[in-house]
Amino acid sequence: MNGADNRTTLTLTYVVLGMAAFITLFPIALMLLNSLKAAPEVIRSPLAVPEEIRWDNYTRAWRDGNFSTAFLNSAILTVMTIILVCGSGSMTAYVLARKKIKSWRLVTGYLLATTTAPIQLFLFPLYFGFARLGLIDNVFAVSVIYCAIFSPFSIMLLRTYFLAVPKELEEAALIDGATHWQVFTRVMLPIVWPGILTVALIVGLNTWNEFLIATTFLQGQGSMTAIVSFFLFSGQYTTDWGQLMAGATIVVLPVVALFIFLQRRFIEGMTGGSVKG
């Protein structure tokens, strides 16, 4: 539908949408605005323009939040998780999409069920098990947990990409002399590459932002992620809201920048599973 039927409807539409946009942007704007103010100024009025721009909020937040280490941890964790999910997930998605095994229905059903499994259902034994194995504060071990949690939905998403590839391409490759593994790596993977990128983005975003697992398994000073670090740091310095908002901005900035740059892929990927054609 292009254009409303009359001016009143159209005006009303823009007013409602404008208000919705305002509500959405308002807290974000407050965060940015106050991240540049000194603490007393924030208290005077959170809405006022800063009298003096305090860039040092950012340097202090970076130091107090221990972000050099935390960002590195977050980055390692995110990259590891992406590799694990995309590597294992694409193989599984291919096999399930092409019904290569007799039990594909069972496996698909099981994975769908674990998509919605509550973390608490497996969290406690997992924590005490990891503790016994000395895997607490181990970024690599946690990336395996993330892989387990994010894989099911990633596989379901990747599956739709594999389903869209014509079967004849596989057959053509088989006749061309490819082994099954070559069909997968040289023909299928390059074709579903956009899907893998989309999954990588979403898994990356979720890993970067994840709270419950990170705060439970990564509590050590040297192993915590940016999110956990900000959580602890924001609990300690609750008086200097300028510095706190600077810290918040530092943590969301990479995510928001990437999102704005690749918004179409993000939105497609995150809404993809819910909208049926």
Added chain:
Amino acid sequence: MASVTLSSVSKSFGAVKVLENISTEIHEGEFVVLVGPSGCGKSTLLRMIAGLEDITEGTISIAGQVVNDTAPKERDIAMVFQNYALYPHMTVAENMAFSMTLAGSSKAEKERRVREAADILGLNDLLERKPKALSGGQRQRVAMGRAIVRSPRVFLFDEPLSNLDAKLRVAMRAEIRALHQRLKSTSIYVTHDQVEAMTMADRIVVLNGGKIEQVGAPLKLYDDPANTFVASFIGSPAMNFMEAEIMDGDGGRSLVLQSGAKITAPAWCSRPSGTPVTIGVRPEHFLFGQEGVEMSVEVVEHTGSETHIIANHGSQKIVAVTNQRLDAAYGDKMKLGFPTGTMLLFDRETGERIRE
């Protein structure tokens, strides 16, 4: 180059039998077309020859060797798919060379062979393009180029022209045929289009309901069909069929149509009086003149070179073709003579030809 032998090949999907006891031989260098209505099992048969489907029973041999348990890549065949199956992430050249890449051929060798194939098909200017940037006809050519590059023992074509528009289809038909004359490669071509079969094949295998109806050269099938199915499937407009009964009378044997009209029976017809038969007459064999069975004209179509007349005789619809320019209008009465010499008779029950 190699021959392909099918002996007692059957295929079932679960309890459903799609092919039953297929035996035939495709000779070295021959161009054989498998034709039949959709669901007759022709594509399945082709895919079994390719090794993409298992063989439930019987054997398939290439060059005398049974290949039932041989993987597709070891059969040394090439296949052109209906939707071309070009790899979208590779250029035309990469697509054509992919089989050689997998086999680990040298770069120079690949280049040489791709170049050769591209020359034959006129693809030289397109080698660096991706399939997305090609037209339907060009994609078709690349798909064939991919097959040629391998210089396989057998070429398989799975309805390769059905995604093209009518004009391009006719052009590509001739091109594939010319290519075959040049390469002299054993080719098996699947189509549902009998015109394609007639124009391209050295020999045609007509399939119906998972069984072979008849095998033969195009004109042999046209002139001498084994049964009503082949007779009706081959030829366009299709053969006319009329139910009749053999009757002995004063003036010799005749065939009595359901309307009661009498036609002189062919002299060779030796079945007893009272036998129910089906008469088959090709549209162009009707005799336009003063004698014959009276018809009421329904539609007259002028193609320029021919006139098609669709007429009714009682409840029976008849299509007749002549290269005269006839003037007739809806409702006009017209007499069509039945040609005793070219008329075919079929057993009404089994549909089999009644021969001399």
Added chain:
Amino acid sequence: MHRLYLIPTLAINLSIILLPAILTIALAFFRWDGISQPVFVGFDNFQALAGDRVFWRALTNNIIWTAIFLTIPIGFALLVASMLLLISRGRILLQVIFFLPIIIATVITARVWQGMIFNPVSGIFGWLEQFGIHLTNPLTKTATSLYGVAAVDLWHWWGFLAVIFFAALRQVPAEQIEAARLEGATFFQMLRYVLLPGIKSTIMLMMIMTVIWSFLVFDFVFIMTRGGPAYSSEVLSTMAYRLAFYDLNVGKAAATALVISLFGLVATFFYIRAQAKDGDL
């Protein structure tokens, strides 16, 4: 051969999810502090839960949460999504804006709302005081704490729904919409008779997901109130977390986790059925 492709996924999934999940079910029948030998206690943990006022409070809160999230964000998102369909300029920009909150980490969102909105000193609530408008921080009152947290989650959540619904609405065939316009349908008639029926399956799916997620809600509650004050905003998952890691009562925590899963399981059943109906299974 292709079975091997599943090994990494299944090995990780079974060892991280299935095995611990089975252990959780077992632990629900034991008394365990996480360190010493577990002691089998039968249904004691469940009995303890049934007699625990906090448990009933948490369960009630989860149900209230579900009711809120089944109505307010879905309704608002549907309105906004269908309005996006009406306009021709600014769609992409608005979509990007509405999508922003879901990609911002929960900790960040929580702290921004706590400090910049609810806080009586540094936030908008404090600023409004100058104009004689007196608003208390909802997170500090037992009567309002749950709703305060819910408000933040609503902000975080509704835009994502709106974008999903908009994507679904765009797949309603244009001819249907045009036909309705020719027949003189108003905006709300269009919504009622053409658009909403056209995206029914998406709405259903999101409602099922809402039920599942509402029983899993953890981050915002844990970060902003830790279930307080006086357990007024406690939900089942924060309760389970507290039981396991603060009270070291892992058996009771496991029992709580089972209750959460039970609700999830019912919704998951409908979720899988919805997916299967769409030909995914």
